[in-house]
Amino acid sequence: MLLNSVPFIVYFGFLMAALLMGGRFFQHQWLFLLRSFFPNWKFFHALGWVPRLYWRRESSSTADREWSEWALLLPRYERRLSHLVFNPQVNLALSEQNLVEHLSSDIADSAPNAMVQDFVTYRMVERLVRLKVEAQIPTGSGFQFCLCMQRLGAPVVVDRDSVLLSPILRPSHAG
Amino acid sequence: MQDSVWLAVRGVEILAGLSLFLQTVEFLFLRDALGEKGVWAYAVQRDDLAHSSDGLQALFAFLSREPVYALHLVLRLLAALYLMVFGASAALMLFLFLSTVQLLIRWRGAFNGGSDFMTLVVITGLLIGSLGTIAGYADIAWRAGLIYIAIHSASSYFISGSVKLLNPEWRSGEALGLFLDSGIYGPLPADSLFWKRPIAILCSWAFILWEIAVPLAFVDPLAMVAYCLTGLVFHFLVFWYFGLNRFFFAWLATYPALIFLAVQLG
Numbered sequence: 015m016l017l018n019s020v021p022f023i024v025y026f027g028f029l030m031a032a033l034l035m036g037g038r039f040f041q042h043q044w045l046f047l048l049r050s051f052f053p054n055w056k057f058f059h060a061l062g063w064v065p066r067l068y069w070r071r072e073s074s075s076t077a078d079r080e081w082s083e084w085a086l087l088l089p090r091y092e093r094r095l096s097h098l099v100f101n102p103q104v105n106l107a108l109s110e111q112n113l114v115e116h117l118s119s120d121i122a123d124s125a126p127n128a129m130v131q132d133f134v135t136y137r138m139v140e141r142l143v144r145l146k147v148e149a150q151i152p153t154g155s156g157f158q159f160c161l162c163m164q165r166l167g168a169p170v171v172v173d174r175d176s177v178l179l180s181p182i183l184r185p186s187h188a189g
Numbered sequence: 190m191q192d193s194v195w196l197a198v199r200g201v202e203i204l205a206g207l208s209l210f211l212q213t214v215e216f217l218f219l220r221d222a223l224g225e226k227g228v229w230a231y232a233v234q235r236d237d238l239a240h241s242s243d244g245l246q247a248l249f250a251f252l253s254r255e256p257v258y259a260l261h262l263v264l265r266l267l268a269a270l271y272l273m274v275f276g277a278s279a280a281l282m283l284f285l286f287l288s289t290v291q292l293l294i295r296w297r298g299a300f301n302g303g304s305d306f307m308t309l310v311v312i313t314g315l316l317i318g319s320l321g322t323i324a325g326y327a328d329i330a331w332r333a334g335l336i337y338i339a340i341h342s343a344s345s346y347f348i349s350g351s352v353k354l355l356n357p358e359w360r361s362g363e364a365l366g367l368f369l370d371s372g373i374y375g376p377l378p379a380d381s382l383f384w385k386r387p388i389a390i391l392c393s394w395a396f397i398l399w400e401i402a403v404p405l406a407f408v409d410p411l412a413m414v415a416y417c418l419t420g421l422v423f424h425f426l427v428f429w430y431f432g433l434n435r436f437f438f439a440w441l442a443t444y445p446a447l448i449f450l451a452v453q454l455g
Contacts, residue, residue, distance in 0.1 A: 053306035055345040059352040
């Protein structure tokens with residue numbers, strides 16, 4: 015009888031015990047890159063803080079700098095049934111959000127005097143912002159992005175929730 | 190090889206091939222993201238590998254060149270088709286295993302989280318069977334491969350359900366609405382049913398109980414078939430509300446192994 019099987023009960027009992035006890039957290043670059051070999055299977059497990067990327071642009075290139083309102087960078091999508099078999103843009107968007115989460119983790123784990131702009135994740139996120147917004151930036155104007163931590167279900171107040179503010183960036187087509 | 194083993198292996202091969210094919214078509218469509226001007230450009234991402242040997246860095250630099258990457262994906266597409274039509278061989282599975290690892294490293298460890306993890310599990314299971322066949326232990330190796338896949342699949346449901354069960358926000362139904370609201374297809378409309386407490390509690394507990402019930406499904410093969418059929422609905426809902434289409438096919442590929450293990454244990 016299956017449910018009397020000792021290995022069977024021990025295995026699922028071990029899983030539950032491990033979840034209750036928690037585990038150690040190992041950090042190493044190769045472990046991060048090869049984390050698919052160590053799946054934890056904890057999906058959507060707890061509400062918490064989610065990093066969100068916001069950006070704004072200079073509304074003029076005059077000496078008196080004026081800024082637009084902060085806007086959420088990564089858009090939401092419309093669902094379609096066909097996405098079940100072909101969903102590259104949504105999957106890419108999910109991957110971009112993961113990248114933002116990795117930047118947030120890198121910042122949280124970094125030393126106080128660390129140069130965030132040297133992080134791989136920061137440079138990738140800057141490229142992401144440039145790809146998304148540069149076409150909207152006239153020559154001579156600048157833009158900025160910031161990383162905010164949003165408590166799920168609560169509105170974001172950029173000045174309060176920001177953990178990273180980029181320098182003023184210029185479009186690469188500005189020369 | 191016994192008929193039941195052969196049937197389960199063919200099921201996994203066909204469904205894994207389908208999953209890999211669909212994933213690779215998406216990767217082909219997203220080549221620019223890894224290209225010179227993309228967010229994941231190797232010129233930036235190579236610093237992730239700065240701690241590795243010169244040889245490994247040179248290998249990744251070569252594999253990241255845009256024509257090489259495109260050729261890699263085309264070969265992967267053909268390999269997925271071959272897997273569906275002709276089944277696994279050691280060379281094929283070794284290629285798919287190394288190809289998957291390389292792709293995951295290029296996407297900084299994962300492109301689509303859990304579906305990547307499960308895809309690697311399924312490929313590893315088929316690799317175990319294929320390598321064992323070469324060594325002359327086909328039957329036991331394929332059984333081991335199938336059991337490896339089944340244990341990971343069952344564990345994924347059990348762990349995913351258990352962490353929700355241990356979380357008061359999931360038990361109260363609060364988490365479901367907030368996750369949907371912040372998801373890729375969000376925000377939820379103000380009049381969404383998922384904001385209504387009884388509906389949210391009902392849905393949350395349905396997910397939790399179904400996920401943690403997976404050990405019970407091994408009692409009888411028919412129970413496991415029913416569990417897997419419910420799983421199709423579950424993964425379709427996960428796709429519909431969270432956009433996770435790859436999860437649907439990645440987990441579907443494990444179902445023949447789950448049923449196989451239920452038959453062996455039942």
